[in-house]
Amino acid sequence: xxxxxxxxxxxxxxxxxxxxxxxxxxxxxxxxxxxxxxxxxxxxxxxxxxxxxxxxxxxxxxxxxxxxxxxxxxxxxxxxxxxxxxxxxxxxxxxxxxxxxxxxxxxxxxxxxxxxxxxxxxxxxxxxxxxxxxxxxxxxxxxxxxxxxxxxxxxxxxxxxxxxxxxxxxxxxxxxxxxxxxxxxxxxxxxxxxxxxxxxxxxxxxxxxxxxxxxxxxxxxxxxxxxxxxxxxxxxxxxxxxxxxxxxxxxxxxxxxxxxxxxxxxxxxxxxxxxxxxxxxxxxxxxxxxxxxxxxxxxxxxxxxxxxxxxxxxxxxxxx
Numbered sequence: 001x002x003x004x005x006x007x008x009x010x011x012x013x014x015x016x017x018x019x020x021x022x023x024x025x026x027x028x029x030x031x032x033x034x035x036x037x038x039x040x041x042x043x044x045x046x047x048x049x050x051x052x053x054x055x056x057x058x059x060x061x062x063x064x065x066x067x068x069x070x071x072x073x074x075x076x077x078x079x080x081x082x083x084x085x086x087x088x089x090x091x092x093x094x095x096x097x098x099x100x101x102x103x104x105x106x107x108x109x110x111x112x113x114x115x116x117x118x119x120x121x122x123x124x125x126x127x128x129x130x131x132x133x134x135x136x137x138x139x140x141x142x143x144x145x146x147x148x149x150x151x152x153x154x155x156x157x158x159x160x161x162x163x164x165x166x167x168x169x170x171x172x173x174x175x176x177x178x179x180x181x182x183x184x185x186x187x188x189x190x191x192x193x194x195x196x197x198x199x200x201x202x203x204x205x206x207x208x209x210x211x212x213x214x215x216x217x218x219x220x221x222x223x224x225x226x227x228x229x230x231x232x233x234x235x236x237x238x239x240x241x242x243x244x245x246x247x248x249x250x251x252x253x254x255x256x257x258x259x260x261x262x263x264x265x266x267x268x269x270x271x272x273x274x275x276x277x278x279x280x281x282x283x284x285x286x287x288x289x290x291x292x293x294x295x296x297x298x299x300x301x302x303x304x305x306x307x308x309x310x311x312x313x314x315x316x317x318x319x320x
Contacts, residue, residue, distance in 0.1 A: 075313055076104050077117040078148055082128045084121035095263070099279055106213075106277040131155070134200035135163055137302055137317065139295040142200035144283050145306065146314035155311040162309060166302035203318055204283040208262030211242060213275040214250035222274065227253050234268035235261055252277055256284070285318035 079100045087094035091101050097118070104114050129152050133145040149155040215221055224239075231239040235257060242252040257265045259281050266279040291299055299319055306315055 071308070071310060072107060073109055073113060074310055075148075076100065076107065076109055077113065077120075078128060079313060080104070080114065080117035081121040082130075082148060084118045085128075089118050089121065102276070103278045106211075132201075133159055134198055135159075136200060137319070138166075138298045139289065139291040139319075141289050141291065141299060142203040142285070142318045143306075144200060144204055144316040145312050146316075147311050148313045149311040158309055158311065159306070162302070162305045166298065166305055203287070204285055204316060206259055206281055207237075207284045208257040208259045208265065208279070209282045209284075210236070210255040210257070210262065210266045210269060210279045211277040212253045212255060212269060213277055214252055215275065216273045217275050218273065221250070222253060224253075227255075230269060230272050230274060231255055233272060234265045236265050236269075282314070283316045285316070287318065288320035289318050290320045 083097040083100050091098040128150045131147040135143040137143050227239045236255040238256045242254045
């Protein structure tokens with residue numbers, strides 16, 4: 001026996017589940033005439049997405065860029081604290097600190113961050129150590145790493161791990177590992193066990209390097225011919241575009257000179273109307289080593305990993 005309710009066990013003729021769609025539409029029109037009349041027809045189909053994704057752009061473009069910028073500011077802050085501790089907090093009396101401040105301004109580091117790093121040198125407990133690591137990369141390439149750290153043992157382990165993961169060459173047979181020493185120290189000091197290889201230092205020479213902006217103090221672009229004339233007048237040996245500034249649309253110009261003439265060349269370039277960005281003593285390769293395609297990709301991954309290491313301040317190589 002069926003229940004008395006038409007929608008109970010069976011579907012009766014008065015059940016709403018069997019009510020025709022026309023009746024439902026008529027009922028809706030009777031109850032909400034303005035809403036139904038003003039509504040648009042509903043089209044059911046697959047969802048359509050916009051042609052862009054803002055979060056994808058933030059994640060893949062802005063995120064890595066901000067990470068690299070934060071890492072750069074962290075290195076510059078450490079360099080500021082070290083220079084202020086060694087020569088005092090006044091850039092007018094500390095040439096090394098003045099040079100680091102110029103580098104910070106060239107990288108658009110905020111003024112408040114620069115001042116905080118300089119004043120923080122007095123409060124920092126541990127003094128940072130300057131070290132120079134020698135290594136052999138893929139294809140027999142030579143690497144020099146300037147490291148600035150307050151924990152040399154940790155930094156050496158981090159660099160050793162990166163070199164091991166990316167196929168760096170070990171030290172010469174019969175030797176017990178890396179040559180870890182401060183810049184300018186004798187080759188026999190500071191040998192420890194690891195993956196850094198001794199002898200890479202002989203493939204480089206110290207030179208004074210003055211980086212100049214692509215536009216002069218008046219805002220006009222500096223051509224290579226004008227840069228060559230300025231180099232001759234300032235006493236520089238050579239000038240070339242700075243290949244390290246890959247993110248800049250207009251690369252800076254790099255003036256090379258002897259280490260003893262670094263300050264003089266910088267002052268003369270500024271007097272000629274150019275805009276110096278930095279002046280420092282760097283290691284330049286004597287000869288470049290060409291690498292095949294596969295080995296070059298491996299070397300680029302190694303350089304990228306070493307560049308991401310927070311304690312590595314400068315990285316030199318002889319890869320063509």
